[in-house]
Amino acid sequence: MMKQLSWKVGGQQGEGIESTGEIFSMALNRLGYYLYGYRHFSSRIKGGHTNNKIRVSTTPMNAISDDLNILVAFDQETIDLNHHELVDGGVIIADSKFNPVKPDGAKASLFSIPFTEIANELGTSLMKNMVAVGASSALLGVKPEDFSSVVKQIFSRKGEAVVEKNMQAIKKGMDYFNKEAKDEALDFRLEPVEMKGRMFMIGNDAIALGALAGGARFMPAYPITPASEIMEYLIKKLPEYGGTVIQTEDEIAACTMAIGANYAGVRSLTASAGPGLSLMMESIGLSGITETPLVIVDTQRGGPSTGLPTKQEQSDIMAMIYGTHGEIPKIVMAPSTVEEAFYDTIEAFNLAEEYQCPVILVSDLALSLGKQTVEPLDYDKIEIRRGKFDPSEELPELEKNVYYKRYEEAEDGISKRVIPGMKNAIHHVTGVEHNEQGKPSESPDNRKIQMDKRLRKLTNLAENFKTPVYKDERHEEADLLIVGFNSTRGTIQEVMPRLENDGLKVNHAHVRLLHPFPKEQVKEMIDRAKQVVVIENNATGQLAQLIKMEVGSDKLKTLNKYDGNPFLPQEVYQSCKELL
Secondary structure: OEOEEEEEEEEEOOOOHHHHHHHHHHHHHHOOOEEEEEEEOOOOOOOOEEEEEEEEEOOOOOOOOOOEEEEEEOOHHHHHHHHHHEEEEEEEEEEHHHOOOOOOOOOEEEEEEOHHHHHHHOOOHHHHHHHHHHHHHHHHOOOHHHHHHHHHHHHHHHOHHHHHHHHHHHHHHHHHHHHHOOOOOOOOOEOOOOOOOOEEEEHHHHHHHHHHHOOOOEEEEOOOOOOHHHHHHHHHHHHHHOOEEEEOOOHHHHHHHHHHHHHOOOOEEEEEOHHHHHHHHHHHHHHHHHOOOEEEEEEEOEOOOOOEOOOOOOOOHHHHHHOOOOOOOOEEEOOOOHHHHHHHHHHHHHHHHHHOOEEEEEEEHHHHHOEEEEOOOOHHHOOOOOOOEOOOOOOOOOOOOOOOOOOOOOOOOOOOEOOOOOOOOOOOOOOOOEOOOOOEOOOHHHHHHHHHHHHHOOOOHHHHOOOOEEEEOOOOOEEEEEEEOHHHHHHHHHHHHHHHHOOOOEEEEEEOEEEOOOHHHHHHHHHOEEEEEEEEOOOOOHHHHHHHHHOOOOOEEEEEOOOOOOOOHHHHHHHHHHHO
């Protein structure tokens, strides 16, 4: 029996590849296995090669696997593009419809199964994916009834007959494969595990759920890969809690509407990717100078311009921190797991209101769309903090023709926040520089007072932020410190034991607060390492540059990947060995 394996399904986009992986993985998740999934897809609605790689394990892991045990192919292109990943003794299960051919040098057994023919016999070729799931489950020794709850959940709205037909497709696929492979010594059965009721979700769903749990009730947004699932989730859920989602004409409108809603006292967010973030820059400055809370989710993807809309990249660091003109307080947070994405989203709303400034929650495509096993969330951990804001407070009566001092000088830089409708809280709001009452002012003295006040807000945030750096410190003095952010965390964690087995002492720092940068914590770990390698999915080493600016060090080496694919553990392992 196996402790873990890797399974991949591939074909043309639009022929059920995603649903095949979804049904396969959901069933295994409900059996108690840990899973990590990554979907490679084309930037078009239909057509082009797509695949879904699922790693299944009896123990926790959060990285895509180096190799492949089972490949399910709906076309020859899938075999040609992916067979090199297969281990010795691996298996290709292919639809006999396209007369599959095993390439020279392929390290696997090929089984030709009539997915489409069996599906047509049951009434529709659309069920060929269920036949493929059945054939796969035969290899793993998973029973047809283990898929029953998943099939019912997905197809029950179409009627009991459809549910039964899909279950038949799974059984027929399983029976056919068992007949074909009866003389083969194949054993891909996984060791049994205890059923735990863990969740299996993408980062975008965790962010959306975090927004809901954190009190957000309005989301204006424009659809864009890989952020759209946040909007789609909240379209379904927000109305149940008195909220709403509006699809705007563009990202500029989305950002300004979120600012307006927050100004009115409603927790609001918008979500986008790099191109949308570029359009929001002027509005982010408006949030900063008017000291209006704002939460933006940036799901990084390949750039520049339209770039690689459906591929992995981490190249927005400099844009998020320095993209706006002028100088404003700004917070940039970077969760590194699906679980962190949930809790960090809630914290983003708290910080936006406490510091009255824009907060950018940054993800990347692998974290936003990659699916991970998640332990049950602890809703008792949820805390709502609104800072210097109490809409029920009775304010002192204003003198005639005098405005409320919304931007009053404050030692910590944070003035008391009021919203429209509060008695005695009338004030002026403008995007130009202003005095304490919000009235436009070009006075040099006032300019300095207001700039200094705003920029004082974040003086101690890095020290007060919960876990600005995730630390895996195994040694007081390390031969190597590996640094990363966002989705590379699981890959780095998998590589560390391999390097340790080679006799190296390795520590790991994952940056979770990009701005204001936690320089003291990062510096302390760098000082205790002989060499430092910064792992990031971009061409110019933006995180390494940020560390050099904030900390300064001649130890830094960079490992950059910018071909649109996430890091594989073996790539990081080999590169670290070479760099050392």
